[in-house]
Structure formats: C-alpha cells, structure tokens
Amino acid sequence: MKKIINAEIERFGSVIGLNPEKEKYYRDLHEKAWPEILEQIQQAGLQNFSIFITELEGKKYLFSYFEYKGNDFSSDMEKISKNTLMQKWWKETSSCQIPLHGNSGNNAWSAMEMVFHQA
Template identity: 35%
Template sequence: MAARQLWTPPKEAEAGLWNPGAPRLWSPRERSQSTSTVSSVFSASNADGRIRYSGRRFAQIIKLKAEYIDKYREVHAAVWPEVAKQIKECNIHDYSIFHDPDTGILFANFKYVGYDYEGDMEKMRENPKVREWWKMTDGFQESMVPGAKNSESGEPSWWKPVEEVFYQA
C-alpha cells in the first residue's frame, strides 16, 4: 500500500463546496455560516497539532432480497468481531442499518471521523475477514448502482450513496 497523506481540509471547504466521494449537500446551517464553515466542521487540535475532524456523515441504500431478510438480521445480530474491529479502526462511528420491509430497502448511515477516508477504506478492503463478510452479505443484496459488481471491487459502489438534504444537530 502506498503511503497516504494525512487528511487536511481543502480550500473548497472554506466556501462550503467540498464534496469527496459520496454526494452531499451542505446543510442550510452550514451554508449560512459561509466563512465559519470550517470551524463548524473542524474542532480543537489534537495533541500532535492536527485539527480534529468532527466527522462527515454518509448514507447509502441497497435492496435486500426478500428471501434473505431473516438471515440478514441473524448475521447482523452477531457481527463478526474482526469486522466490527476493522470498522472502528477505519474511523467509522455511529454506524447503523435500517430496513424498510415494504420496499426491501436497506438504509445505512455512519459518521467518518478519520483523516484519510480513501486510505481507511483501502485498509477495510485489505482485511480478509471483511472481504469474507462482504461476500456473504452481498449475496443477500441487490445493488441499485448500475455496473456495481460487489462490495470488494469498490467502484462503482455496491451501496448507492444518497444525498443529505437536511440535518438538525
């Protein structure tokens, strides 16, 4: 794995325009703060002097195959410890998945609090237990992203990113 640079806020963040990875609209609160957007996204410095990233929320959807509803619930009631540990080590917090039984849609959301999202996602893909978990759970799902092959392949994304249109802290 090539060395990655630590995450730093891009100049676009000051204008409220930065949008890495999944689509995201800045909330009305963030847009109204214009020049103070950076301070609303970043907080106090760490001991090593880096600015602490307070997190970026992600949301995604996918369709759960009807015949796997019970199995999906069963495996998520006992997530493999190696998978849970890797999620935490990759700076993903407040991760949850919701299911709408009427449409079969799974809605996942989480907060990324690290400094290098792409690097952390690469670490996630390098973990053999995570890849094994993905292979199992991908079989329970139907991607809504044209051309998506599986979770491991990365692009296009297996789970469809959805745009945030409102946030209230």
Template identity: 40%
Template sequence: MKRMGMVIGVNPDQVETYKRLHAAVWPEVLDLISRCNIRNYTIFLREPENLLFGTWEYHGSDFAADMARMAADAKNQEWWSLTIPCQQPFATRAEGEWWASMEEVFHLD
C-alpha cells in the same frame, strides 16, 4: 467529521439471513470498522420494500485509504462473502459503488 448515507436493496429470500448475520456481527469486523474511523454506524431495514438504509460518521482524514484497508482485510472479505449475496444494488448507483450514496439534505444535532 463527515456524515454519510447509503441505500441498497435486499433479496426478498435473504432478509432473514441478513438480519441474523447483523444480530451477531463478528468482533473482528466491528473492530475493523472502528479502526477505519467509522462511528455511529447504523443500518435500517424497510420492509416490505426490502430496502437497507445505512448511515455513519467518518472521523478520519483519508477516507479512500481507510476504505481500501477495510476492503483488503481477510476477515472482512469473509464477512462480505456472506452479506453481499443478500444485497441487491440499484442499477442507478454510481460507477464503483455497491451501496448507492445519498446526498444529505437536512441534519439537526
């Protein structure tokens, strides 16, 4: 199992849209996330800075393949077409990232 954390901004005029979308995530998207071996997935919003912090646990054995499967899914692409315009990525994110990955520096079970 691998824990992951990530961060991104939210466009100030899209905060309510982002909240509304995530109050009713499509069942197909939720199922895909589970089939891609992601568990305990949470997104937090910090206002007024409009930052999203996401955390999850990856329980699979081939993260790249699972993420490729997620990205290729037509329903997920439709979901992303609604959520991505709400997001404001950091200029400092690594090449190829949308959400900026974070280093885990502490954990307590």
C-alpha cells in the same frame, strides 16, 4: 457515497435492495456481527454505524448511515477492503443484497445526498 463534512465528522448515507428471501439471514448476521468486523470498522474511523430495513412498493431496502472521523477516508476504506476477514463478511452480506442503478462490487450501495442535519 456522498458526504457532508461538519466539524471533522463526515456523514454517509447509502441504500441497496434486500433480497426478501435472505432477510432473516441478513438480520441474523448483524445480530451476531463478528467482533473482528466491528473492530475493523472502528479502526477505520467509522462510528455511529446503523443499518435500517424498510419496504417500499413491495420491495425491501437497506439504508446505511455512518459517520467517519479520520484524516483520509479513501485510504482507510482501501485498507479495510484489503482485510481478508472483511472480504469474507462482505461476501456473506452481499449475497443478501440487490444493487440498484447497475452498481456492483465494492460500490454496490447507492450513495444518498444528505439534505438536512441537526446537531
């Protein structure tokens, strides 16, 4: 994921395809997000985490945005990726996603470049 650093906060945006047949399941998962997952996200220094759905040219896409406030993004992401409950969550959500540009695994989401931010 690409990032812009601004006053100790790093902002990340990424995109991935959404399987239209799994859209309802994906929405349901996030409507009732597991409390332990939300806690893991917060402990990893991620905040203001949002996921949006859009349709372009007949295809569905997910856009993810979050801010990271911490000291070592790579280390925090490695720690979260080793959490067995997080792995289970990702297994559930990834079944709904369609990676772009040949991405796969933990790098299934395609990074986006931020070109503007107003604080």
